[in-house]
Amino acid sequence: MMVVALKRKSVNKSGAAFGIITAIILSIANHAFFASLATFFFTSSRATKFRSHMKKKIEKDFKEGEGQRNWVQVLCNSGMATQLAMLYLIDVGSSERTINFVKDYRASWLGIAVMSVFASCNGDTWASELGSVLSKGDPFLITSLKKVPRGTNGGVSLIGIFVSFLAGIAVGLAYFFTIYFTAPTHMMLVAPPQWPLILWGGFAGLFGSLVDSVLGATLQYSGIDEEGKIVDTPAAGVKYISGLRIIDNHSVNLISSIITGVCIPVFAMKYWPER
Template sequence: MTAQKFLFLLLVTFPSSMILWLSNAFLSSTVGGEVVSPVRWLNATLLPILVACWGLRRHSVSFSGAVAGLIVGFLLTLGSYAFFINLLVFFVSASRATKYRSALKRKFEEDFKEGGERNWVQVVCNGGVASLMSLFYILDCGCGEQPIDLTYNYSCSWLNLAVLGALSCCNGDTWASELGTVLTSANPVLITSLKPVPRGTNGGVTVVGLVVSCLGGLVVGLGHYLTLLMMVSDSVMISAPSQWPIIIVGALGGLVGSVIDSLLGATVQFSGVDSKGRIVERGGDGVVWISGSHILDNHAVNLISSLLTAVLLPRLAFLVM
């Protein structure tokens, strides 16, 4: 990004963040509540713009996707910098995973899009649940980073883990579908019947895919953990439970989210193969049915998987934290 573009962003975002901060300060002084620092308002507006610009330059998002990403990024960054890092890790790693060995994916994916450019629907379905949980976090816990403590600070910890669950699910599923299909030559098996199916089939799983889904969630959890180490004071961290299990919880979120996505894909999402050997999500002339039915599309499956993982992961976290 050139110096002129960066200066323009500052000229746009700085007044906007100051207006938001002054509005927050006025409302807090009249009705009571927390005053969010102007630095957080500035970062919540500037950082998502920088990420959106990077995504547009890399053709990882369309213009509509970038606009939706600004809203998602604003809510997450305002809530906690750990949430922003969760989003950043997902966005960067998922974009790279989507572009990995794209020539091979083009052969068996009907809706293959060069560069994996995401529109606003995809951004909302992948980041909408996390944004909603972050909004609840802001309203219930305020703005700022808090360590996970499921015993003495359950509500805020639940919402922290829900955001982590939503984004680790999305990253784990993306890694599984984008890397698992090209890192092994073996055909996947349908998760509901364990029968072999062609690569790219909704609901198809491989051992490699399950492993990389864990890794996809793990890197999101690692980002959350490192952000807490940097942003939370030592005195607070000392009195809190050990936070390193967040990394394991993130890996669990990636695996659980990928499995949920596969179960939905195998049952309520249509998969067929056309005359060119590509996997399609719609029936028609020359399309041979493989699995599933016409109930949900891929966007809806991603949204529901993210929501279910966000709800389940805080309960599963009791196993390791």
């Protein structure tokens, strides 16, 4: 997976090295964790590449290829999930388990949390990378609902919101099918329905994208330079759009993944259907 990513310029060498470590930990803990990672990685890379010529016109820090993620970006996107996977290994061991909050609470909570982190990251990526080029009009700032230039941190569109849900669905499907084919038969026979994994993946993608947008609109600086490109630092000739210069995009991704990874399991536990 990392060899393909390097060839496609999805990651640089530091990102690939950190990604390998992350993938090993996730795959040892639970194959469904690795499936969630792989789905996020490949689909988000394709989303980043989609209509890249249009993104180059609006993003000051645009990079050729598919984003060229470094170790910091990999850490911010998968660090929370990796820590949760390590807790899963300590508490549950290396195993694939169904979601059953009544009889297997800790494994279920951690499993939903890991899936939610990757669904959140995927939802944010799809929303920003696809929404910015598929939407016909300019996005609106999530905090004020005012129209802002494309590429503005915290700018959302209806298409972006929709694709963030689809991105989460993709991760949820990967988790669901992995559990369906790998979990022990005796667990499947007594477990409650597993299909809500797909829906909660979608909700996690949407929720994470919205949290990311709120953080971006308030705590991340956005301005537009004389070339009409969005920048994240104030400078001469840059017109202020929104946000305070407190955190960067990496921090936004990390914080939103943590919030989503903690919140979604709580909601899922409360509303998961009984057998």
